[in-house]
Amino acid sequence: MSTPKNAIKNIVDELPTLLAVAVVETETGMPLASHVNVSEFDIETAAAYNTEVVKAKLKAINALKLNQTIQDILLTLTDQLHLLKLSADGKMFVYLAVNSRDTNLAQARQIMKAHTADLIK
Numbered sequence: 001m002s003t004p005k006n007a008i009k010n011i012v013d014e015l016p017t018l019l020a021v022a023v024v025e026t027e028t029g030m031p032l033a034s035h036v037n038v039s040e041f042d043i044e045t046a047a048a049y050n051t052e053v054v055k056a057k058l059k060a061i062n063a064l065k066l067n068q069t070i071q072d073i074l075l076t077l078t079d080q081l082h083l084l085k086l087s088a089d090g091k092m093f094v095y096l097a098v099n100s101r102d103t104n105l106a107q108a109r110q111i112m113k114a115h116t117a118d119l120i121k
Contacts, residue, residue: 002118004033004092010115011035011096015108019080019097022047023119026054026091041097050084050095058090074105083108087120094120 002010004023011021012035020041022034029051034043053073061068070090075082081100086093094116098108 002116004119007094007116007119008033008035011111014115015096015098015103015111017099017102019099020046020095021097022095023116024051024093024095026051026086026093032092046097047095050082050093054084054086054090054093072109076100081105081108083112085112085116085120092120 020036022031024047029048031047070086073084083096
């Protein structure tokens with residue numbers, strides 16, 4: 001079984017150009033493990049605000065009475081991709097930020113899925 005720390009290490013090993021990656025507890029918004037390649041990237045703040053995005057989407061799904069679960073959430077910025085992948089129980093999510101010039105969406109999704117499957121099932 002994968003741990004948050006191992007998942008982060010494996011993602012960084014396979015995607016060394018990433019901006020940041022974290023495994024985040026949904027209830028508190030606190031990273032359980034993280035790695036940042038850009039010194040000005042505040043992973044704790046990013047985790048907290050992305051937790052609010054996840055919680056808002058979960059509330060919307062509930063309010064709309066949709067019988068659906070969130071697979072992932074994609075935020076496309078000018079030159080960055082931010083991908084949030086939720087665990088099946090919604091208790092944690094993996095947050096990955098990459099530069100869209102270095103990494104395409106399919107690559108980011110595949111690497112995240114490969115290294116977090118045990119962690120977020």
